[in-house]
Amino acid sequence: MSANGSPMGFGRMRRKEDARFVRGRGTYVDDVRLPGMLHGAVLRSPLAHARIESIDTTAAEAHPKVQAVITASELAERGLAWMPTLSYDTQAVLASDKVRFQGQEVAFVVAEDHYAARDALALIDVEYSPLPVVADAGTSLDESTVVIRDDLKDKQDNRIFDWEAGDKASTDAVFAKADVVVAQDVLYPRVHPAPLETCGIVADFDPIAEKLTAWSTTQAPHAHRTLLASVLGIPEHRIRVISPDVGGGFGNKVPIYPAYLCAVVGSMITGRPVKWAEDRSENLMTSAFARDYHMRGEIAATSDGKILGLRVRVLADHGAFNCTAQPTDYPAGFFHIVTGSYDLQAAHCEVTGVYTNKAPGGVAYACSFRIAEASYLVERLVDMLALELDTDPAELRMRNLLRPGQFPYVCPTGWEYDSGNYPAALELAMKTAGYEALRAEQAAKRERGEYMGIGISCFTEAVGAGPRKHMDILGLGMADGCELRIHPTGSAVLRISVQSQGQGHETTFAQIVAHELGISPDEVEVVHGDTDQTPFGLGTYGSRSTPVSGAAAAVAAQRVRERAKLVASAMLEVSPSDLDWERGRWFVRGAPTIGRTITEIAAAAHSSLELPDGVEGHLDASCVYNPPNLTFPYGAYICVVDVDPGTGQVKVRRFIAVDDCGTRINPTIVEGQIHGGLADGIGMALMELMAFDSDGNCLGGSFMDYLLPTSVECPPWELGEMVTPSPHHPLGAKGIGESATVGSPAAVVNAIMDALKPFDVRHADMPLTPAAVWCAIQGRPLRS
Ligand code: MCN
Ligand code: CUM
Known part of the structure; x- marks a missing residue:
């Protein structure tokens, strides 16, 4: 146990991040307020399926507090009317030809305040011609059913994919010889993650530096940055995604939503930061189910x-x-x-x-x-x-x-x-x-x-x-990076690619380093959620943080320990092969009182001590973990x-x-x-x-x-x-x-x-x- 009662590694300890959460001092995207910041609101389709005959934005543009009204035609000029999805489909950012679900994004208003932006939505006039609606998956493949995605070239039906696994012939064979077969239709109905915090973004495009900073509710900041770079055509090194505290994700914050891109375009058009924050109904009705x-x-x-x-x-x-x-x-x-x-x-x-x-x-x-x-x-x-x-x-x-x-x-x-x-x-x-x-x-x-x-x-x-050999998302292999820095006084900073939405990574990742190095978790600061400050990785979903990023943290800490061994051998003037490790300390085999703690070794690694050939100073280490x-x-x-x-x-x-x-x-x-x-x-x-x-x-x-x-x-x-x-x-x-x-x-x-x-x-x-x-x-x- 450390002085304040936390374990020197694994074990029960209170969550470090709770110090700010229980005091109401977390910082969520909606808490971000930038000078000159404007507010966005989305006009959504009231119909589930309809042709858009016309969109008239003149009255909304005339609203004294409105700075911009964006529709698909503005986006099309920038090549942004459609965006790629995480499954190699395309999705309308703002609807142009048709609306295809109730709540689909049709226009985006940017105004001086949130209320004005909302008010102006009512001033946009959209003329729809209703189309037959496919609300039941069971009829979606019927011949007579309307083709929803006629925007896709040569699309004749509503089929997305057919996929199978296992062996059909051998399965049929065991069924043929079975004494009993039970069959049942079972529905797993549509549900919603419904995180406490809804989705949102503050997009700040700096036209001088041509740099985009996006504060956003994301479970995968690095993947979002890569995606934003490829969609927006902004070089990736000039995009910074910051995911501050996230109030629950449950998968809902994995995708990039159309309004995120609209907020970015709003910032480009107005030259000012634009905030967009979903309300509860928008979250339930339109975001990932x-x-x-x-x-x-x-x-x-x-x-x-x-x-x-x-x-x-x-x-x-x-x-x-x-x-x-x-x-x-x-x-x-x-x-x-x-x-x-x-x-x-x-x-x-x-x-x-x-x-x-x-x-x-x-x-x-x-x-x-x-x-x-x-x-x-x-x-x-x-x-x-x-x-x-x-x-x-x-x-x-x-x-x-x-x-x-x-x-x-x-x-x-x-x-x-x-x-x-x-x-x-x-x-x-x-x-x-x-x-x-x-x-x-x-x-x-x-x-x-x-x-x-x-x-x-x-x-x-x-x-x-997952293993890079088998798994990627949009071509990005599913390995995660991690960097561990040890200060001269022996405390540490761990930079990770995954992003907590409430899972307590600031605590458990500190415990992983503490476990490997024998220091207190309180001496390990965990940095995440800022692409400028953390190494690349695919983020938090599919309970992958501990299996992948946690492994990266452990391996990085083990690398620090191995480097520390070489430094300790120089300090003690013995061969590294004569050293043994126990929690937090290298000591001379057979002489347990003669040893050096990680803290002492960190000081020495940053000092003028002569180090063995090939041993660089400092103890920092990094790792990219590719799970087997x-x-x-x-x-x-x-x-x-x-x-x-x-x-x-x-x-x-x-x-x-x-x-x-x-x-x-x-x-x-x-x-x-x-x-x-x-x-x-x-x-x-x-x-x-x-x-x-x-x-x-x-x-x-x-x-x-x-x-x-x-x-x-x-x-x-x-x-x-x-x-x-x-x-x-x-x-x-x-x-x-x-x-x-x-x-x-x-x-x-x-x-x-x-x-x-x-x-x-x-x-x-x-x-x-x-x-x-x-x-x-x-x-x-x-x-x-
Ligand atoms: N942990 C541990 N020992 C283990 C495994 C995990 O101490 N053997 C700890 C981890 O270090 C981490 C937590 O338990 O602090 C969850 O770890 P892990 O299983 O690796 O899952 P992730 O951190 O990757 O979290 C993702 C997972 C997913 S996919 C959903 S969905 C979900 C969930 O986490 N969303 C959550 N739990 C959530 N909890 C909160 N509060 N909010 C969400 O949005
Ligand atoms: Cu399937 S929800 Mo979780 O993977 O973010």
Whole structure:
């Protein structure tokens, strides 16, 4: 322990950044105020699909406080009417020919203040001719359906991609010989990340230096800078992206949104900084959504409960532009980890992506690139199989879980799982839950007409994208840089490429350096979120910070330690091979009292001490980390619910979560990540839904309509810990930032379906609102 009680490395310590957050002293983009700053506002389409006949901006331009009104024609003059998406599609920055979803950006007003900018929107006159709307992905490929993306050359339909993984022939073969096959349509509905802080930018283009500074809410400052350079034609070294404190991202802050480019152009036109900050409805209605996977799953097994194979067909609704963010070769993200935690013989999945007249985006919201969908599907199928076989779902899982001796395990769709002990995790969860007693309680209650349910979910994730050989986003390989500077007095500055949105990197990354060098985390300052001050890297999403950037930090610190060894050998006048390391100090082997601490060595490295040939002064080091594989965190969750059959109301009474993310750098932060993710899971299972009517009107434009869980819906979480280090990560750490969001919805839904077993309900889709549960009990379809 250091003087103030923080550990000298891994362990529980309070978050360093909380000193400013709990005092309300964080700095978010909307706190940035520059001299002469103007304000932008976006005019958005009221219709989901329409031809634009004309746009008249004269009245808005005449507004005394308006400085500029930008439409697609101004952008076209600069070659900016369309921009590339992260998935090699193009997206309209401002609509010119047509609007393709409700809320699409049509014009951008720049004014002296926020209110004037908003007022002036009402003065813009747009004439629309409505077109037929494709609101249902299920009809998007019908021959008679209107082609949404007629801007794309030769586009004849609404298909974006067809993609498959696994082996179809061998999967069909195991299905042919199976005793039991269970098939079910399962919807993972459209949800929204809904971060507390909405998206925004302050764009400041300096026409003299021809330099752009962009303060923006981004999870990936360096990738944004590269993208801005290629889109705007400004040389990359003259763009600085600063991402100050970010109030939650959950994937929502991965993309570059059209209004960001409009703000930049607004600054170029006016010569003044331009701020644009989304309001809540804009965030919910137009920024990156998640899921919207329409899945058909089939699971095959023997009559005694050995799972043989999985066959999956997905229709993926990507909205009007394909803006999903995932590595290039994976249009459906990492969905093909759909075999989950089970040892089965064969699997095949096919995914078709389609356009609809809905807001673009996708993948966002703690999904680990579509593993949320995959995990939910397989866990629902396993429960339905248990029902079919009349077996206990825990027993069926235990029988089919991968065994510790099978790792590294290559799954039928090609992932190489690094490590794990799945049966032990489920055992621990069952023990914590008191599984037998819960089943007894349930049986007794059923006798009395009370409906209690117990749901299990055993999930496996793949996080830490990714090996450069296999993974890139828009051609940018997924390695991350890191620089570690040691001052003469022994304190350190660590510069990282990833960007916290609340995950506590300023604390855990300091702990990584502290762990490797034996100094206090309080002596390590972590710098991030400013491309002028940090090395290149792809940013924070897919729980990749610890697996990739955390590894870079560890390797850089290990390089410092090795350099320190050479300096220590000069100080002690012994050969480096005679030195041993213990926390914070090199000492002479066999003479432990003779040694030098890192602090002493840092001073010497900056002094006039004669250093051995080839040893430069100072201790600074850097690293670019290219992960050899992803890390595979996993867990076993058990949820206990009580369902009121009269109202359909669900109460989540208990939630037991056993997680294994390998070595835990800061268990308190890890548990916080799990708590947040479990709440996410309850939200998606019970209430979150981004719905649309048949005209494509978004029905989730406010928190009155788009429901989020609160502490009222959440039980006290009961957490269990397993530690199976990742064999290829320098610290043995795996990511944890999305595990609970990925794993928990299935546990909640499985619990509710378990409660409804006496009503012969096999499956109902999320969100299981009281109305949905009531309809399921009554055997009626839910009127949406
Ligand atoms: N950690 C640890 N030991 C481990 C693994 C992680 O101590 N074995 C710590 C990390 O060092 C970090 C935190 O836990 O402080 C999360 O680490 P990691 O799993 O590497 O995930 P990232 O930092 O890359 O965060 C991304 C992840 C994603 S993709 C979403 S979505 C999500 C999530 O984080 N968004 C969040 N958690 C969030 N938490 C907050 N508060 N806000 C968000 O927007
Ligand atoms: Cu999929 S949401 Mo997170 O990867 O930023």
